[in-house]
Amino acid sequence: MKAVTWRGFGPARDVLKVEDLATPTAGAGEVLVRVAYSGVNPSDCKARSGARPGVTKPPFEVIVPHSDGAGVIEAVGDGVDPARMGERVWLWNGQWQRPFGTCAECIAVPAEQAVALPDGVSLEDGAVMGIPGLTAAQTVFGSGDVVGQTVLVSGGGGSVGYLAVQLAAWGGATVIATCGARDMARVTAAGATHVFDYASPTLAADILAVCDGVDRAVEVELGPNLPLLTEVMKPLGTIAAYGSAKDMAPEMPFGPMLFKALKLDISLIYILPLAEREAAIARLHGAFADGALKLDAPNVFALEEAAAAHAMVEAGGRTGAVLVKC
Structure with a gap:
């Protein structure tokens, strides 16, 4: 699969690369998601640039960035209902304390981190629901x-x-x-x-x-x-x-x-506890169901333009989410 990676701290244009990596498999309790959009947040840019206090080296040898995303479940591991295959989902904590995040064609995550996307909510909006x-x-x-x-x-x-x-x-x-x-x-x-x-x-x-x-x-x-x-x-x-x-x-x-x-x-x-996270998810889904939550048109970049996506987030002053189309 194609994935954006970084292996050392530095400016996005210098360290973000597109590589071919092995497609992950869904382990026990996990789902494999074909990622449509990966959401870029300031925290992703700080992690890649080495700006986090007290962090002197990358936590993993190879990192696929970004915690947020949305896509479709392509496979499920043991213990996960096979009926979830084909389900549209949004993702949270994709790259939190893990090497491989959402800026790739596929990601395997624990099943609870792939949340069923409500009817009528686009995959683009789903990629903003995480952070x-x-x-x-x-x-x-x-x-x-x-x-x-x-x-x-x-x-x-x-x-x-x-x-x-x-x-x-x-x-x-x-x-x-x-x-x-x-x-x-x-x-x-x-x-x-x-x-x-x-x-x-x-x-x-x-x-x-x-x-x-x-x-x-x-x-x-x-x-x-x-x-x-x-x-x-x-x-x-x-x-x-x-x-x-x-x-x-x-x-x-x-x-x-x-x-x-x-x-x-x-x-x-x-690090929000699961019960509190589920309550926040219910609020988000309820607002969407009532037509009360409207997002600005996103700024969408190709995988090969991930460095430009990071630059837009770092520049600030934008409206709309910054997404990488995977």
Whole structure:
């Protein structure tokens, strides 16, 4: 089979190659998926570039990148219902702690990591449901229903934030979002009741002018935004954080957080326990079934263009997922 590989850290254009590898087989409890689309995420680029803290060498001799993807089950191993053959599926954790991910014509994964794709959901959209979709669902619904709550989504124009806005609105919350000027109309159309420029010098006052405080915050930049959050959160509110790239060692304003008894809920979707993951999957599928989840048109690259796909993710500022067509 054809697969994109890398064998050492470096720029995508230098280390990503297309190779012929042996097609894997489905072992016991596994399925073999013919991959249609492989989703590229920032974490894939960080892993390939060697940007992960404390990681000094690749964990495997040969790596096929990417954790997300979608395709069709071609074979099943012992213990897996043969009726699953031919099933359209989306994939999670394809390359998490494993050498071979989804950027190949085929992948063998444990059967639970190949989730039946709901009717009417495209394979392209399925390839986005892993890291962005599950992160959005977990950060919005990680404490349960949000009906009647005020949910603040920072970075509402980003991959996770855009889905979180839609999911929170579908879940019955009043959604306040921050984003850049370019994305304001798009984020409003996604379901945000109020949208503010994240760079506004009066952002805290802007938010508090339209609500009496935030019940739950979905936060992409925890460190820089903690001072703002301590101002706008309600007592007993929850900050559901999934990133802090601009400040990975933030100082915590513990006093203001203490006297509001704020809860900090950090999500790393790769290690989400199965029961919580299944709950997040159910939320995603429910939103799709209700027509409440719409994704931007993806940016699709051929296998031979995987380096360009990585470059697009690293450049930022895009709309739509970045996919490699396998």
